[in-house]
Amino acid sequence: MRNIRLTIAYEGTNYAGWQVQPNRPSIQGTIEAALKSLTGEAIRIHGAGRTDAGVHAAGQVANFTIASSIPPDRFAAALNSELPHDITLRDSSEVPDDFHARYSAVRKQYRYLIDTADMTPPWLRGLVWRVPGRFDEDALAAAAPRLIGTHDFSAFESKSSPDEDSCRTVFDINVTRSPTALGWQSDHQLLSIAMTADGFLYNMVRAIVGTLVQVAQGRGTADDVTRILNSQDRSQAGATAPPQGLSLMWVDYAGADRLQQRPQPREATR
Amino acid sequence: MRNIRLTIAYEGTNYAGWQVQPNRPSIQGTIEAALKSLTGEAIRIHGAGRTDAGVHAAGQVANFTIASSIPPDRFAAALNSELPHDITLRDSSEVPDDFHARYSAVRKQYRYLIDTADMTPPWLRGLVWRVPGRFDEDALAAAAPRLIGTHDFSAFESKSSPDEDSCRTVFDINVTRSPTALGWQSDHQLLSIAMTADGFLYNMVRAIVGTLVQVAQGRGTADDVTRILNSQDRSQAGATAPPQGLSLMWVDYAGADRLQQRPQPREATR
Numbered sequence: 164m165r166n167i168r169l170t171i172a173y174e175g176t177n178y179a180g181w182q183v184q185p186n187r188p189s190i191q192g193t194i195e196a197a198l199k200s201l202t203g204e205a206i207r208i209h210g211a212g213r214t215d216a217g218v219h220a221a222g223q224v225a226n227f228t229i230a231s232s233i234p235p236d237r238f239a240a241a242l243n244s245e246l247p248h249d250i251t252l253r254d255s256s257e258v259p260d261d262f263h264a265r266y267s268a269v270r271k272q273y274r275y276l277i278d279t280a281d282m283t284p285p286w287l288r289g290l291v292w293r294v295p296g297r298f299d300e301d302a303l304a305a306a307a308p309r310l311i312g313t314h315d316f317s318a319f320e321s322k323s324s325p326d327e328d329s330c331r332t333v334f335d336i337n338v339t340r341s342p343t344a345l346g347w348q349s350d351h352q353l354l355s356i357a358m359t360a361d362g363f364l365y366n367m368v369r370a371i372v373g374t375l376v377q378v379a380q381g382r383g384t385a386d387d388v389t390r391i392l393n394s395q396d397r398s399q400a401g402a403t404a405p406p407q408g409l410s411l412m413w414v415d416y417a418g419a420d421r422l423q424q425r426p427q428p429r430e431a432t433r
Numbered sequence: 434m435r436n437i438r439l440t441i442a443y444e445g446t447n448y449a450g451w452q453v454q455p456n457r458p459s460i461q462g463t464i465e466a467a468l469k470s471l472t473g474e475a476i477r478i479h480g481a482g483r484t485d486a487g488v489h490a491a492g493q494v495a496n497f498t499i500a501s502s503i504p505p506d507r508f509a510a511a512l513n514s515e516l517p518h519d520i521t522l523r524d525s526s527e528v529p530d531d532f533h534a535r536y537s538a539v540r541k542q543y544r545y546l547i548d549t550a551d552m553t554p555p556w557l558r559g560l561v562w563r564v565p566g567r568f569d570e571d572a573l574a575a576a577a578p579r580l581i582g583t584h585d586f587s588a589f590e591s592k593s594s595p596d597e598d599s600c601r602t603v604f605d606i607n608v609t610r611s612p613t614a615l616g617w618q619s620d621h622q623l624l625s626i627a628m629t630a631d632g633f634l635y636n637m638v639r640a641i642v643g644t645l646v647q648v649a650q651g652r653g654t655a656d657d658v659t660r661i662l663n664s665q666d667r668s669q670a671g672a673t674a675p676p677q678g679l680s681l682m683w684v685d686y687a688g689a690d691r692l693q694q695r696p697q698p699r700e701a702t703r
Binding site: 172173174176219221222248249250251253276282284285286287288289290339341342343344345347348349352353355357412 | 442443444446489491492518519520521523546552554555556557558559560609611612613614615616617618619622623625627682
Protein backbone atom coordinates (compact mmCIF):
# COMPACT_ATOMS: atom_id res chain seq x y z
CA MET A 164 0.00 0.00 0.00
CA ARG A 165 1.18 3.48 -0.80
CA ASN A 166 0.07 6.76 0.70
CA ILE A 167 -0.63 9.34 -2.04
CA ARG A 168 -0.93 13.11 -1.59
CA LEU A 169 -3.00 15.27 -3.96
CA THR A 170 -2.90 19.08 -4.31
CA ILE A 171 -6.33 20.19 -5.46
CA ALA A 172 -7.80 23.40 -6.90
CA TYR A 173 -11.51 23.85 -7.34
CA GLU A 174 -14.26 26.36 -7.84
CA GLY A 175 -16.75 25.46 -5.13
CA THR A 176 -19.74 27.26 -6.68
CA ASN A 177 -21.52 24.14 -7.88
CA TYR A 178 -20.73 21.92 -4.89
CA ALA A 179 -22.26 21.39 -1.46
CA GLY A 180 -18.71 21.65 -0.05
CA TRP A 181 -15.66 19.42 0.34
CA GLN A 182 -17.25 16.68 2.40
CA VAL A 183 -19.30 13.81 0.98
CA GLN A 184 -23.02 14.36 1.54
CA PRO A 185 -25.98 12.24 0.57
CA ASN A 186 -27.54 13.21 -2.79
CA ARG A 187 -25.51 16.40 -3.21
CA PRO A 188 -22.34 16.87 -5.24
CA SER A 189 -19.20 17.30 -3.13
CA ILE A 190 -15.56 17.84 -4.08
CA GLN A 191 -14.48 14.79 -2.06
CA GLY A 192 -17.20 12.61 -3.56
CA THR A 193 -16.35 13.74 -7.10
CA ILE A 194 -12.65 12.93 -6.67
CA GLU A 195 -13.51 9.58 -5.05
CA ALA A 196 -15.73 8.76 -8.03
CA ALA A 197 -12.85 9.62 -10.40
CA LEU A 198 -10.53 7.37 -8.36
CA LYS A 199 -13.04 4.56 -8.56
CA SER A 200 -13.38 5.04 -12.29
CA LEU A 201 -9.58 4.99 -12.66
CA THR A 202 -8.73 2.08 -10.34
CA GLY A 203 -11.96 0.16 -9.85
CA GLU A 204 -11.56 0.56 -6.08
CA ALA A 205 -13.77 2.45 -3.64
CA ILE A 206 -11.18 4.62 -1.89
CA ARG A 207 -11.77 7.14 0.87
CA ILE A 208 -9.74 10.34 0.60
CA HIS A 209 -8.90 12.64 3.52
CA GLY A 210 -8.88 16.40 2.99
CA ALA A 211 -6.91 19.00 4.94
CA GLY A 212 -9.84 21.42 5.26
CA ARG A 213 -13.57 20.79 5.03
CA THR A 214 -14.47 23.77 2.90
CA ASP A 215 -18.15 24.74 2.87
CA ALA A 216 -20.53 25.03 -0.07
CA GLY A 217 -19.38 27.80 -2.42
CA VAL A 218 -15.87 28.00 -0.92
CA HIS A 219 -12.95 27.49 -3.32
CA ALA A 220 -9.44 26.11 -3.09
CA ALA A 221 -6.19 26.87 -4.88
CA GLY A 222 -4.24 24.38 -2.77
CA GLN A 223 -6.44 21.95 -0.86
CA VAL A 224 -4.51 18.80 0.09
CA ALA A 225 -5.88 15.28 0.41
CA ASN A 226 -4.37 11.83 0.85
CA PHE A 227 -5.42 8.24 0.32
CA THR A 228 -3.80 4.81 0.47
CA ILE A 229 -3.87 2.50 -2.51
CA ALA A 230 -2.31 -0.71 -3.71
CA SER A 231 -2.30 0.40 -7.36
CA SER A 232 0.81 0.17 -9.48
CA ILE A 233 0.16 3.58 -11.06
CA PRO A 234 3.26 5.75 -10.49
CA PRO A 235 2.39 8.26 -7.71
CA ASP A 236 3.10 11.34 -9.81
CA ARG A 237 0.77 10.11 -12.57
CA PHE A 238 -2.40 10.14 -10.48
CA ALA A 239 -2.94 13.89 -11.04
CA ALA A 240 -3.01 13.71 -14.85
CA ALA A 241 -4.93 10.42 -14.89
CA LEU A 242 -7.61 11.74 -12.53
CA ASN A 243 -7.82 15.15 -14.25
CA SER A 244 -9.05 13.41 -17.37
CA GLU A 245 -11.94 11.99 -15.31
CA LEU A 246 -12.73 15.16 -13.36
CA PRO A 247 -15.10 18.00 -14.34
CA HIS A 248 -13.60 21.36 -15.37
CA ASP A 249 -14.17 22.98 -11.98
CA ILE A 250 -11.82 20.57 -10.17
CA THR A 251 -8.12 20.37 -11.11
CA LEU A 252 -5.47 18.23 -9.45
CA ARG A 253 -2.27 20.28 -9.46
CA ASP A 254 0.03 17.40 -8.53
CA SER A 255 0.26 14.01 -6.87
CA SER A 256 3.13 12.39 -4.99
CA GLU A 257 3.90 9.55 -2.64
CA VAL A 258 4.13 10.57 1.01
CA PRO A 259 5.22 8.74 4.20
CA ASP A 260 2.82 6.14 5.60
CA ASP A 261 1.98 8.27 8.63
CA PHE A 262 1.10 11.39 6.60
CA HIS A 263 -2.51 12.56 7.01
CA ALA A 264 -3.68 15.62 5.07
CA ARG A 265 -5.59 16.98 8.05
CA TYR A 266 -3.65 15.88 11.12
CA SER A 267 -0.16 16.42 9.71
CA ALA A 268 -0.87 20.05 8.73
CA VAL A 269 1.09 22.68 10.64
CA ARG A 270 -0.01 25.85 8.81
CA LYS A 271 -2.78 26.80 6.41
CA GLN A 272 -3.63 29.94 4.52
CA TYR A 273 -7.11 31.07 3.64
CA ARG A 274 -7.73 34.12 1.49
CA TYR A 275 -10.90 36.19 1.35
CA LEU A 276 -11.62 38.49 -1.63
CA ILE A 277 -13.83 41.59 -1.39
CA ASP A 278 -15.01 43.82 -4.22
CA THR A 279 -15.86 47.30 -2.93
CA ALA A 280 -17.19 48.50 -6.29
CA ASP A 281 -20.87 49.35 -6.73
CA MET A 282 -21.28 46.50 -9.18
CA THR A 283 -19.33 43.27 -9.66
CA PRO A 284 -18.69 41.77 -13.11
CA PRO A 285 -20.92 38.70 -13.53
CA TRP A 286 -17.92 36.40 -14.01
CA LEU A 287 -16.57 37.40 -10.57
CA ARG A 288 -19.83 36.98 -8.67
CA GLY A 289 -19.03 33.49 -7.45
CA LEU A 290 -15.51 34.52 -6.41
CA VAL A 291 -15.83 37.70 -4.34
CA TRP A 292 -17.99 39.32 -1.68
CA ARG A 293 -19.30 42.63 -2.96
CA VAL A 294 -19.37 45.28 -0.24
CA PRO A 295 -20.50 48.55 -1.82
CA GLY A 296 -20.61 51.90 -0.06
CA ARG A 297 -18.36 53.30 2.67
CA PHE A 298 -15.26 51.17 3.07
CA ASP A 299 -12.33 52.39 5.15
CA GLU A 300 -9.67 49.94 4.10
CA ASP A 301 -7.03 51.56 6.31
CA ALA A 302 -9.21 51.04 9.38
CA LEU A 303 -9.64 47.38 8.41
CA ALA A 304 -5.90 46.94 7.87
CA ALA A 305 -5.19 48.58 11.23
CA ALA A 306 -7.66 46.33 13.08
CA ALA A 307 -6.60 43.03 11.50
CA PRO A 308 -3.31 42.63 13.45
CA ARG A 309 -5.29 42.58 16.72
CA LEU A 310 -6.10 38.95 15.87
CA ILE A 311 -2.51 37.83 15.32
CA GLY A 312 -1.13 35.53 18.00
CA THR A 313 -2.34 32.61 20.09
CA HIS A 314 -5.87 33.18 21.31
CA ASP A 315 -9.09 31.44 22.16
CA PHE A 316 -11.08 32.26 19.01
CA SER A 317 -14.50 31.20 20.39
CA ALA A 318 -15.88 34.61 19.42
CA PHE A 319 -15.26 33.70 15.78
CA GLU A 320 -16.42 30.09 15.89
CA SER A 321 -19.78 28.95 14.59
CA LYS A 322 -21.75 27.14 17.27
CA SER A 323 -22.04 23.95 15.30
CA SER A 324 -18.30 23.40 15.56
CA PRO A 325 -17.22 19.94 16.65
CA ASP A 326 -13.87 21.31 17.85
CA GLU A 327 -13.30 21.25 21.54
CA ASP A 328 -10.21 23.39 21.96
CA SER A 329 -10.88 26.85 20.52
CA CYS A 330 -7.29 27.99 20.85
CA ARG A 331 -5.46 28.72 17.59
CA THR A 332 -2.35 30.63 16.55
CA VAL A 333 -2.77 33.18 13.78
CA PHE A 334 0.67 33.90 12.31
CA ASP A 335 -0.28 36.60 9.87
CA ILE A 336 -3.18 38.57 8.38
CA ASN A 337 -2.15 40.24 5.17
CA VAL A 338 -4.49 42.90 3.79
CA THR A 339 -3.71 43.98 0.23
CA ARG A 340 -5.51 45.67 -2.60
CA SER A 341 -4.47 44.21 -5.89
CA PRO A 342 -5.53 44.74 -9.46
CA THR A 343 -7.42 42.02 -11.22
CA ALA A 344 -7.01 41.68 -14.94
CA LEU A 345 -10.61 40.48 -14.87
CA GLY A 346 -12.47 43.62 -13.83
CA TRP A 347 -14.49 46.12 -15.81
CA GLN A 348 -11.37 48.11 -16.50
CA SER A 349 -7.74 47.18 -16.17
CA ASP A 350 -7.54 49.20 -12.95
CA HIS A 351 -10.32 47.31 -11.19
CA GLN A 352 -8.98 46.19 -7.81
CA LEU A 353 -9.98 43.58 -5.27
CA LEU A 354 -9.27 43.64 -1.56
CA SER A 355 -7.60 40.47 -0.33
CA ILE A 356 -7.43 39.35 3.31
CA ALA A 357 -5.02 36.42 3.62
CA MET A 358 -4.88 34.68 7.00
CA THR A 359 -2.22 32.16 7.97
CA ALA A 360 -2.73 30.04 11.10
CA ASP A 361 -1.90 26.64 12.58
CA GLY A 362 -5.57 25.80 12.16
CA PHE A 363 -8.98 27.39 11.85
CA LEU A 364 -12.20 26.84 13.78
CA TYR A 365 -15.43 26.27 11.89
CA ASN A 366 -16.32 29.45 9.95
CA MET A 367 -13.49 31.32 11.71
CA VAL A 368 -12.18 33.16 8.64
CA ARG A 369 -15.66 34.17 7.55
CA ALA A 370 -16.58 35.44 11.05
CA ILE A 371 -13.32 37.42 11.25
CA VAL A 372 -13.89 38.91 7.79
CA GLY A 373 -17.46 39.84 8.74
CA THR A 374 -16.11 41.61 11.83
CA LEU A 375 -13.30 43.41 9.99
CA VAL A 376 -15.77 44.59 7.34
CA GLN A 377 -17.87 46.15 10.12
CA VAL A 378 -14.76 48.13 11.07
CA ALA A 379 -14.28 49.20 7.44
CA GLN A 380 -17.90 50.35 7.39
CA GLY A 381 -17.40 52.46 10.51
CA ARG A 382 -19.43 50.14 12.71
CA GLY A 383 -16.57 49.31 15.05
CA THR A 384 -12.92 50.04 15.81
CA ALA A 385 -9.69 48.10 16.25
CA ASP A 386 -10.33 48.21 20.00
CA ASP A 387 -13.73 46.61 19.40
CA VAL A 388 -11.98 43.76 17.61
CA THR A 389 -9.76 43.18 20.66
CA ARG A 390 -12.79 43.37 22.94
CA ILE A 391 -14.75 40.89 20.79
CA LEU A 392 -11.79 38.48 20.71
CA ASN A 393 -11.45 38.63 24.50
CA SER A 394 -15.20 38.17 25.02
CA GLN A 395 -15.04 34.64 23.58
CA ASP A 396 -18.69 35.27 22.72
CA ARG A 397 -19.80 34.64 19.12
CA SER A 398 -22.73 37.05 19.47
CA GLN A 399 -20.28 39.96 19.92
CA ALA A 400 -18.63 39.49 16.53
CA GLY A 401 -19.88 40.48 13.08
CA ALA A 402 -21.98 38.36 10.77
CA THR A 403 -20.37 35.45 8.95
CA ALA A 404 -19.15 36.67 5.55
CA PRO A 405 -20.64 34.77 2.60
CA PRO A 406 -18.77 31.68 1.33
CA GLN A 407 -17.91 32.72 -2.22
CA GLY A 408 -15.09 35.12 -1.29
CA LEU A 409 -13.16 32.39 0.52
CA SER A 410 -10.39 30.14 -0.83
CA LEU A 411 -8.08 27.67 0.86
CA MET A 412 -4.73 28.75 -0.62
CA TRP A 413 -2.19 26.28 0.75
CA VAL A 414 -1.39 23.81 3.50
CA ASP A 415 2.10 23.46 4.93
CA TYR A 416 3.34 20.18 6.44
CA ALA A 417 6.86 21.28 7.44
CA GLY A 418 8.31 18.37 5.52
CA ALA A 419 6.02 15.64 6.89
CA ASP A 420 4.76 15.18 3.32
CA ARG A 421 8.24 14.45 1.99
CA LEU A 422 9.29 10.89 1.49
CA GLN A 423 12.70 10.20 3.03
CA GLN A 424 15.26 8.51 0.87
CA ARG A 425 14.61 4.94 1.81
CA PRO A 426 17.79 3.10 2.77
CA GLN A 427 18.42 0.40 0.21
CA PRO A 428 18.06 -3.05 1.70
CA ARG A 429 21.59 -4.30 2.26
CA GLU A 430 22.51 -7.09 -0.11
CA ALA A 431 23.29 -10.33 1.63
CA THR A 432 26.93 -11.21 1.20
CA ARG A 433 27.35 -14.47 -0.39
CA MET B 434 -41.85 55.94 -28.17
CA ARG B 435 -38.49 56.30 -26.49
CA ASN B 436 -35.16 54.89 -27.56
CA ILE B 437 -33.36 53.23 -24.61
CA ARG B 438 -29.68 52.34 -24.43
CA LEU B 439 -28.41 49.50 -22.21
CA THR B 440 -24.81 48.83 -21.14
CA ILE B 441 -24.47 45.10 -20.60
CA ALA B 442 -21.90 42.84 -18.96
CA TYR B 443 -22.06 39.08 -19.28
CA GLU B 444 -20.15 35.89 -18.92
CA GLY B 445 -20.77 34.14 -22.23
CA THR B 446 -19.79 30.64 -21.07
CA ASN B 447 -23.33 29.27 -20.91
CA TYR B 448 -24.69 31.00 -24.02
CA ALA B 449 -24.66 30.27 -27.75
CA GLY B 450 -23.61 33.91 -28.26
CA TRP B 451 -25.23 37.33 -28.37
CA GLN B 452 -27.66 36.69 -31.21
CA VAL B 453 -31.03 34.97 -30.84
CA GLN B 454 -30.90 31.39 -32.09
CA PRO B 455 -33.59 28.75 -32.20
CA ASN B 456 -33.62 26.43 -29.17
CA ARG B 457 -30.34 27.73 -27.74
CA PRO B 458 -29.88 30.30 -24.98
CA SER B 459 -28.54 33.65 -26.23
CA ILE B 460 -27.73 36.89 -24.42
CA GLN B 461 -30.07 38.87 -26.67
CA GLY B 462 -32.90 36.36 -26.22
CA THR B 463 -32.46 36.30 -22.45
CA ILE B 464 -32.63 40.10 -22.20
CA GLU B 465 -35.63 40.21 -24.56
CA ALA B 466 -37.38 37.64 -22.35
CA ALA B 467 -36.68 39.81 -19.29
CA LEU B 468 -38.08 42.85 -21.15
CA LYS B 469 -41.19 40.90 -22.01
CA SER B 470 -41.58 39.78 -18.43
CA LEU B 471 -41.18 43.40 -17.26
CA THR B 472 -43.36 45.18 -19.81
CA GLY B 473 -45.57 42.51 -21.35
CA GLU B 474 -44.29 43.53 -24.79
CA ALA B 475 -42.24 41.52 -27.28
CA ILE B 476 -39.39 43.94 -27.95
CA ARG B 477 -36.44 43.44 -30.27
CA ILE B 478 -33.11 44.76 -28.96
CA HIS B 479 -30.14 45.70 -31.16
CA GLY B 480 -26.63 44.91 -29.96
CA ALA B 481 -23.40 46.72 -30.91
CA GLY B 482 -21.41 43.53 -31.40
CA ARG B 483 -22.58 39.99 -32.14
CA THR B 484 -20.32 38.16 -29.73
CA ASP B 485 -19.90 34.43 -30.34
CA ALA B 486 -20.60 31.51 -28.01
CA GLY B 487 -18.28 31.68 -24.99
CA VAL B 488 -17.27 35.32 -25.61
CA HIS B 489 -17.88 37.78 -22.76
CA ALA B 490 -18.67 41.46 -22.46
CA ALA B 491 -17.86 44.13 -19.90
CA GLY B 492 -19.55 46.85 -21.92
CA GLN B 493 -21.77 45.54 -24.71
CA VAL B 494 -24.32 48.15 -25.76
CA ALA B 495 -27.85 47.54 -27.03
CA ASN B 496 -30.88 49.71 -27.74
CA PHE B 497 -34.60 49.26 -28.13
CA THR B 498 -37.64 51.47 -28.54
CA ILE B 499 -40.53 51.25 -26.14
CA ALA B 500 -43.69 53.15 -25.23
CA SER B 501 -43.42 52.26 -21.54
CA SER B 502 -43.68 54.91 -18.85
CA ILE B 503 -40.82 53.34 -16.87
CA PRO B 504 -38.16 56.05 -16.34
CA PRO B 505 -35.25 55.27 -18.72
CA ASP B 506 -32.64 55.02 -15.98
CA ARG B 507 -34.76 52.47 -14.10
CA PHE B 508 -34.72 49.79 -16.79
CA ALA B 509 -31.31 48.49 -15.68
CA ALA B 510 -32.33 47.73 -12.11
CA ALA B 511 -35.78 46.46 -13.09
CA LEU B 512 -34.36 44.08 -15.71
CA ASN B 513 -31.48 42.93 -13.48
CA SER B 514 -34.00 41.47 -11.07
CA GLU B 515 -35.34 39.33 -13.95
CA LEU B 516 -31.96 38.35 -15.41
CA PRO B 517 -29.78 35.38 -14.47
CA HIS B 518 -26.55 36.02 -12.52
CA ASP B 519 -24.31 35.80 -15.58
CA ILE B 520 -25.90 38.85 -17.24
CA THR B 521 -25.79 42.28 -15.57
CA LEU B 522 -27.11 45.55 -16.95
CA ARG B 523 -24.70 48.25 -15.85
CA ASP B 524 -26.95 51.16 -16.75
CA SER B 525 -29.82 52.32 -18.94
CA SER B 526 -30.56 55.75 -20.40
CA GLU B 527 -32.68 57.48 -23.00
CA VAL B 528 -30.85 58.19 -26.26
CA PRO B 529 -31.75 60.16 -29.41
CA ASP B 530 -34.30 58.57 -31.75
CA ASP B 531 -31.69 57.95 -34.44
CA PHE B 532 -29.24 56.15 -32.13
CA HIS B 533 -28.54 52.55 -33.11
CA ALA B 534 -26.18 50.48 -30.95
CA ARG B 535 -24.50 48.94 -33.96
CA TYR B 536 -24.59 51.59 -36.69
CA SER B 537 -23.88 54.59 -34.44
CA ALA B 538 -20.71 53.06 -32.98
CA VAL B 539 -17.47 54.83 -33.90
CA ARG B 540 -14.97 52.85 -31.79
CA LYS B 541 -14.98 49.56 -29.93
CA GLN B 542 -12.48 47.82 -27.73
CA TYR B 543 -12.08 44.07 -27.46
CA ARG B 544 -9.68 42.50 -24.97
CA TYR B 545 -8.16 39.04 -25.14
CA LEU B 546 -6.70 37.36 -22.00
CA ILE B 547 -3.97 34.72 -22.16
CA ASP B 548 -2.60 32.63 -19.31
CA THR B 549 0.91 31.42 -20.08
CA ALA B 550 1.15 29.29 -16.93
CA ASP B 551 1.37 25.50 -17.15
CA MET B 552 -1.98 25.17 -15.44
CA THR B 553 -4.94 27.54 -15.15
CA PRO B 554 -7.06 27.77 -11.99
CA PRO B 555 -10.42 26.10 -12.66
CA TRP B 556 -12.33 29.33 -11.97
CA LEU B 557 -10.43 31.10 -14.77
CA ARG B 558 -10.87 28.39 -17.40
CA GLY B 559 -13.85 30.04 -19.03
CA LEU B 560 -12.13 33.45 -19.07
CA VAL B 561 -8.64 32.93 -20.51
CA TRP B 562 -6.80 31.04 -23.23
CA ARG B 563 -4.08 28.94 -21.68
CA VAL B 564 -0.93 28.91 -23.81
CA PRO B 565 1.73 26.92 -21.93
CA GLY B 566 5.33 26.53 -23.02
CA ARG B 567 7.58 28.93 -24.89
CA PHE B 568 6.06 32.41 -24.99
CA ASP B 569 8.10 35.41 -26.09
CA GLU B 570 5.90 38.22 -24.95
CA ASP B 571 8.32 40.90 -26.18
CA ALA B 572 8.18 39.47 -29.70
CA LEU B 573 4.37 39.54 -29.55
CA ALA B 574 4.35 43.14 -28.28
CA ALA B 575 6.79 44.15 -31.05
CA ALA B 576 4.67 42.53 -33.77
CA ALA B 577 1.28 43.86 -32.64
CA PRO B 578 1.78 47.48 -33.86
CA ARG B 579 2.18 46.19 -37.42
CA LEU B 580 -1.62 45.90 -37.44
CA ILE B 581 -2.31 49.47 -36.35
CA GLY B 582 -3.74 51.73 -39.03
CA THR B 583 -6.29 51.50 -41.84
CA HIS B 584 -5.95 48.22 -43.70
CA ASP B 585 -7.90 45.58 -45.56
CA PHE B 586 -8.08 42.93 -42.84
CA SER B 587 -9.30 40.08 -45.09
CA ALA B 588 -6.39 37.94 -43.85
CA PHE B 589 -8.00 38.01 -40.39
CA GLU B 590 -11.62 37.57 -41.42
CA SER B 591 -13.49 34.28 -41.17
CA LYS B 592 -14.95 33.22 -44.50
CA SER B 593 -18.51 33.17 -43.24
CA SER B 594 -18.45 36.95 -42.77
CA PRO B 595 -21.39 38.81 -44.24
CA ASP B 596 -19.33 42.03 -44.38
CA GLU B 597 -18.47 43.27 -47.83
CA ASP B 598 -15.89 45.94 -47.12
CA SER B 599 -12.98 44.37 -45.23
CA CYS B 600 -11.28 47.69 -44.51
CA ARG B 601 -11.04 48.72 -40.87
CA THR B 602 -8.98 51.17 -38.83
CA VAL B 603 -7.19 49.77 -35.80
CA PHE B 604 -6.31 52.69 -33.51
CA ASP B 605 -4.38 50.82 -30.88
CA ILE B 606 -3.24 47.39 -29.73
CA ASN B 607 -2.18 47.47 -26.12
CA VAL B 608 -0.25 44.46 -24.82
CA THR B 609 0.12 44.35 -21.04
CA ARG B 610 0.87 41.77 -18.41
CA SER B 611 -1.10 42.41 -15.29
CA PRO B 612 -1.48 40.59 -12.01
CA THR B 613 -4.75 38.95 -11.19
CA ALA B 614 -5.88 38.70 -7.60
CA LEU B 615 -7.56 35.48 -8.76
CA GLY B 616 -4.58 33.30 -9.58
CA TRP B 617 -2.89 30.53 -7.66
CA GLN B 618 -0.67 33.04 -5.95
CA SER B 619 -0.96 36.79 -5.64
CA ASP B 620 1.75 37.20 -8.29
CA HIS B 621 -0.10 35.20 -10.94
CA GLN B 622 -0.26 37.34 -14.09
CA LEU B 623 -2.36 37.33 -17.22
CA LEU B 624 -1.39 38.71 -20.61
CA SER B 625 -3.94 41.13 -22.01
CA ILE B 626 -4.20 42.18 -25.66
CA ALA B 627 -6.62 45.11 -25.96
CA MET B 628 -7.53 46.19 -29.50
CA THR B 629 -9.37 49.40 -30.30
CA ALA B 630 -10.81 49.90 -33.81
CA ASP B 631 -13.64 51.58 -35.67
CA GLY B 632 -15.07 48.13 -36.25
CA PHE B 633 -14.10 44.48 -36.41
CA LEU B 634 -14.64 41.83 -39.06
CA TYR B 635 -16.05 38.46 -38.08
CA ASN B 636 -13.52 36.65 -35.84
CA MET B 637 -10.94 39.38 -36.55
CA VAL B 638 -9.66 39.74 -32.98
CA ARG B 639 -9.41 35.99 -32.52
CA ALA B 640 -7.55 35.53 -35.83
CA ILE B 641 -5.14 38.35 -34.94
CA VAL B 642 -4.54 36.88 -31.47
CA GLY B 643 -3.93 33.45 -32.99
CA THR B 644 -1.36 35.01 -35.34
CA LEU B 645 0.37 37.05 -32.62
CA VAL B 646 0.59 33.95 -30.39
CA GLN B 647 2.40 32.16 -33.23
CA VAL B 648 4.96 34.96 -33.10
CA ALA B 649 5.26 34.55 -29.30
CA GLN B 650 5.85 30.84 -29.85
CA GLY B 651 8.65 31.52 -32.34
CA ARG B 652 6.60 30.39 -35.33
CA GLY B 653 6.71 33.76 -37.07
CA THR B 654 8.10 37.29 -36.87
CA ALA B 655 6.79 40.84 -36.93
CA ASP B 656 7.63 40.91 -40.63
CA ASP B 657 5.48 37.81 -41.12
CA VAL B 658 2.57 39.69 -39.54
CA THR B 659 2.99 42.50 -42.07
CA ARG B 660 3.27 39.96 -44.89
CA ILE B 661 0.12 38.14 -43.71
CA LEU B 662 -1.80 41.42 -43.44
CA ASN B 663 -0.77 42.42 -46.96
CA SER B 664 -1.64 38.99 -48.37
CA GLN B 665 -5.35 39.53 -47.61
CA ASP B 666 -5.43 35.74 -47.48
CA ARG B 667 -6.98 34.10 -44.42
CA SER B 668 -5.01 30.90 -44.95
CA GLN B 669 -1.75 32.82 -44.29
CA ALA B 670 -2.72 33.86 -40.75
CA GLY B 671 -2.68 31.82 -37.57
CA ALA B 672 -5.53 29.75 -36.20
CA THR B 673 -8.52 31.48 -34.66
CA ALA B 674 -7.92 31.79 -30.90
CA PRO B 675 -10.62 30.14 -28.77
CA PRO B 676 -13.61 32.27 -27.72
CA GLN B 677 -13.28 32.24 -23.95
CA GLY B 678 -10.37 34.71 -23.74
CA LEU B 679 -12.32 37.41 -25.56
CA SER B 680 -14.41 40.23 -24.07
CA LEU B 681 -16.10 43.24 -25.65
CA MET B 682 -14.90 45.98 -23.29
CA TRP B 683 -16.64 49.14 -24.48
CA VAL B 684 -18.30 50.89 -27.40
CA ASP B 685 -17.84 54.59 -28.06
CA TYR B 686 -20.48 56.68 -29.85
CA ALA B 687 -18.71 60.06 -29.81
CA GLY B 688 -21.75 61.63 -28.19
CA ALA B 689 -24.40 60.16 -30.50
CA ASP B 690 -25.80 58.35 -27.47
CA ARG B 691 -26.32 61.60 -25.54
CA LEU B 692 -29.73 63.17 -25.48
CA GLN B 693 -29.61 66.88 -26.28
CA GLN B 694 -31.34 69.22 -23.87
CA ARG B 695 -34.71 69.45 -25.51
CA PRO B 696 -35.83 73.04 -26.01
CA GLN B 697 -38.82 73.70 -23.79
CA PRO B 698 -41.97 74.37 -25.83
CA ARG B 699 -42.48 78.12 -25.68
CA GLU B 700 -45.50 79.05 -23.61
CA ALA B 701 -48.17 80.86 -25.52
CA THR B 702 -48.55 84.43 -24.28
CA ARG B 703 -51.98 85.10 -23.10
